[in-house]
Amino acid sequence: MKKILNLDFYQREDVVQLSQELLGKVIVTNIDNQITSGIIVETEAYKAPEDKACHAYLNRNTNRTKVMFEAGGVAYIYLCYGIHHLFNIVTGKEGMAHAILVRGIEPIEGIQTMLDRRNMPKIKRNLTAGPGVLSKALGLTKALTGHALTNSSTMWIEDRGYSFTSDEIIASPRVGIDYAGEYWKNVPWRFRIKDSKWTSKHK
DNA sequence: CACGGGATCGTCT
């Protein structure tokens, strides 16, 4: 069982629910003629307009954030700290700036390619644990922001039948958003697989 | 293992 997630999946309205459903799905990239993939084991939901931690808070529509307003099923990739390209999945209907940050994957295919991209000799946890490093391992850069996930031979997400029950999923506050105020910084919209070692650190 | 700091540049004010 192996099917590529389609627009019906991405364009549902509940980004928090979708963030949990994305756990266990498989992200695949085909970049520079190299196939790499991994099981998504950690996500975070961002939900404009009300979510103060979201780049599109109050529907702020700028050059950077405009792809978040597109209909669900495209990538939102931006540069963080001048160094890291962070990969998000845009969800919801056109005009709803919802996105899911992928924070951790368990590598499956193309492990040697990922090691090369990361300049690592040997596989270990931090090959793909963390939003910046997993983008690097998968070959994703902000050049691909706005790129479709549903009809592309470059990047897509598959359902290969892995699934998790709700007691295998830990919900906790999102990381690195102290500026978002008491309420939004504590909303438990970070989701990760309890027993996976491929999730990011940081409390 | 916990921490502290530096890297580095696009984005928005």
Next chain:
DNA sequence: GACGATCCCGTGT
């Protein structure tokens, strides 16, 4: 001109 949805390395324990 300030700062960030991060990571890595060094230090100390």
